[in-house]
Amino acid sequence: xxxxxxxxxxxxxxxxxxxxxIAALLVARDYNFGSPVRMGPGFFPTLLAGLLAAVGxxxxxxxxxxxxxxxxxxxxxxxxxVIGSVVLFGGLVRLAGLAIALVVLIMGSAWASPKFRFxxxxxxxxLTTVISVLVFVKGLGLPFPILGSWFTK
Amino acid sequence: MDxxxxxxxxxxxxxxxxxxxxxxxxxxxxxLIGVLPGLGPVATIAMLLPITFSFEPVTALIMLAGIFYGxxxxxxxxxxxxxxPGEASSVITALDGYAMARKGQAGKALATxxxxxxxxxxxxxxLIALFAPPLAAMAxxxxxxxxxxxxxxGLIVSIVLAHGSLxxxxxxxxxGLLLGxxxxxxxxxxxxxxxxxxxxxxxxxxxxLAMGMYxxxxxxxxxxxxxxxxxxxxxxxxxxxxxxxxxxILPAILRGTGIxxxxxxxxxxxxxxxxxxxxxxxxxxSKNPIPFGEGAIEGVAGPESANNAGAQTxxxxxxxxxxxxxxxxxxxxxxMMIHSIQPGPAVLVEQPALxxxxxxxxxxxxxxxxxxxxPLIGLWVKLISAxxxxxxxxxxVFCAIGVLSINNSEWDVFMxxxxxxxxxxxxxxxxxxxxxxxxxxxxxMMEEYMRRALLVSKGDFSVFVTRPISATMLxxxxxxxIVVLSPTISKKREVAFKx
Numbered sequence: 001x002x003x004x005x006x007x008x009x010x011x012x013x014x015x016x017x018x019x020x021x022i023a024a025l026l027v028a029r030d031y032n033f034g035s036p037v038r039m040g041p042g043f044f045p046t047l048l049a050g051l052l053a054a055v056g057x058x059x060x061x062x063x064x065x066x067x068x069x070x071x072x073x074x075x076x077x078x079x080x081x082v083i084g085s086v087v088l089f090g091g092l093v094r095l096a097g098l099a100i101a102l103v104v105l106i107m108g109s110a111w112a113s114p115k116f117r118f119x120x121x122x123x124x125x126x127l128t129t130v131i132s133v134l135v136f137v138k139g140l141g142l143p144f145p146i147l148g149s150w151f152t153k
Numbered sequence: 154m155d156x157x158x159x160x161x162x163x164x165x166x167x168x169x170x171x172x173x174x175x176x177x178x179x180x181x182x183x184x185l186i187g188v189l190p191g192l193g194p195v196a197t198i199a200m201l202l203p204i205t206f207s208f209e210p211v212t213a214l215i216m217l218a219g220i221f222y223g224x225x226x227x228x229x230x231x232x233x234x235x236x237x238p239g240e241a242s243s244v245i246t247a248l249d250g251y252a253m254a255r256k257g258q259a260g261k262a263l264a265t266x267x268x269x270x271x272x273x274x275x276x277x278x279x280l281i282a283l284f285a286p287p288l289a290a291m292a293x294x295x296x297x298x299x300x301x302x303x304x305x306x307g308l309i310v311s312i313v314l315a316h317g318s319l320x321x322x323x324x325x326x327x328x329g330l331l332l333g334x335x336x337x338x339x340x341x342x343x344x345x346x347x348x349x350x351x352x353x354x355x356x357x358x359x360x361x362l363a364m365g366m367y368x369x370x371x372x373x374x375x376x377x378x379x380x381x382x383x384x385x386x387x388x389x390x391x392x393x394x395x396x397x398x399x400x401x402i403l404p405a406i407l408r409g410t411g412i413x414x415x416x417x418x419x420x421x422x423x424x425x426x427x428x429x430x431x432x433x434x435x436x437x438x439s440k441n442p443i444p445f446g447e448g449a450i451e452g453v454a455g456p457e458s459a460n461n462a463g464a465q466t467x468x469x470x471x472x473x474x475x476x477x478x479x480x481x482x483x484x485x486x487x488x489m490m491i492h493s494i495q496p497g498p499a500v501l502v503e504q505p506a507l508x509x510x511x512x513x514x515x516x517x518x519x520x521x522x523x524x525x526x527x528p529l530i531g532l533w534v535k536l537i538s539a540x541x542x543x544x545x546x547x548x549x550v551f552c553a554i555g556v557l558s559i560n561n562s563e564w565d566v567f568m569x570x571x572x573x574x575x576x577x578x579x580x581x582x583x584x585x586x587x588x589x590x591x592x593x594x595x596x597x598m599m600e601e602y603m604r605r606a607l608l609v610s611k612g613d614f615s616v617f618v619t620r621p622i623s624a625t626m627l628x629x630x631x632x633x634x635i636v637v638l639s640p641t642i643s644k645k646r647e648v649a650f651k652x
Contacts (some may be wrong), residue, residue, distance in 0.1 A: 001205075009581075009583040010320075013321060013583070013584055015583070018618050020331070021327075024331055027346060031343055032341070032343070035612060036607045036613075036614065037612035039600075039604045039608075040341065041338040041343040043604075044334065044599075044603065044604075045345060045346070048327055048330050052324065052327040053330060055323050055324040056324065056536060058320060059324065059561055062320065063288065071243070071582065072581060075373065075376065075377035078373055078376040078377055081367065082373050083370060083373075083570050083573055083574050086552075086569065089484065089571045090553070090563040090570070091558075091563065093566075101496060105553060108179070109372075109546045109608065110544065110546045112373075113541075113542035113545075114542075115540070116542065120543070121546075124546065125546075125628040128547055132550060132554065136558075143560050144554075144561075145563060151163055
């Protein structure tokens, strides 16, 4: 255990605030700052980014002084599966179409559960897909292709 | 009597067939999704928001409000029956509610929650009708400097009342304010923080952010807690309270209503803080032989009334000032903006039918809740027992299709996924997403009011402290901040939140 950083949560969130603050400051330099009378597009963001960076530094400093609990372990597999299948859905919905994108989304995310069974998940995926297509595309008339551009060309 | 005329207008709007129908649909849908463990009102509303896009604004808001208290009530049901509060405000209910359920008194606990909520909702509705018009009239006199200070006060008070680290709350607010600025600047037309990406030119969608942080982020956190759930019962009976029992909980209900109504108005307060405060009060005052935490009925009656009253009165600052006091209200503001209504004091004057219709529909919605929930409890129990591993993929489907349907843009889906990841990371770092969401909604407003105030004052920053109302609000925020930062109080605050 690192003895210098006594409060890992404060340390890493401080690091995050500082990094975001400084990055935003750098980006906002390109925007016209203006003057208090006529605030340019860069005025408010610069103010906020400066404050955020300051909060970040304060949090960093505090992490060396105040004790805190370690950060809990990350559930990498679960995150990757859930987030990944949402991203895949976004990518596939036009190319492969809603039907396939939904099956991928459900199968992929269901895999994250320790209780995952291939057959039940597949059944759930097919059922949900059929209902979603009926309700959202046929019923509510949302403009999603049921089969995407891969198949229609 | 003005109030009576206003309420009459409200009833004539709210009792139209479609409004009544969608209020009912909202309450049912809200409860349906709210009983699913791990989905709070914010995620529920965000998920269902796209459905209301095609509605009339009044109808859309009535339905969303219905979803809101449906979800709130559904959360309590889950808390009582499975000890898994769907949202922070029913954490307290779980303490004694679940203990009652273990003793076979689940029906009594559910009935208490329903009756308490209904009484609280009725009183709070009248409070809104009473206090909203004068508040809006006052707010109409506000200039940009007052508005800016009001927003500052709102944010500071929400920091003070947030649990967890103050520094993090400030950081999250600033982070949210910055996120809110992304997109095209309305004044100069300059694109800010878009990095030339066309899908960022209109800014980040509120639903995208809320659904990512609350919907997806929560699913991942739930997946990692692999605890087994134990549904307390297969069927619930004894849903009636005797007159003696009713009389014994009535004082707790009324006290809870009072506490909730007051705290609900404060920014950052709302339902969560109300239920905590009410529980603490009931615990002090209780003469019940059954200790709190082991199934004391007041421990359910008080907090349940308080969180419902708080949920209702949090509409007051939202409707009259256009300021959200909690993430749920932030969603409501987002919904109003989507229907091109600028929330604020002008709504009351320009759209009285919308304003009063919404308020009256809250009472009707509460009535639906009590009629609906007690007979349908069997259905909710079945839903709660549905296995989570089959439930969350379907929730994801709703989130994905919902977000996609807003702009028909897959970038929104990608951003939602990204915010899901960010929300999960924030959870690990002990950063609450609620202040960020408030900042996100308030960011553009704050910038605009600051710009206008400084334009009028010719760049003189003292405008914020020389105008009396503005100065008072800033002074109050400063006092609040100092009080919380002082060591003795901050210790007490920690103890209070732990309890």
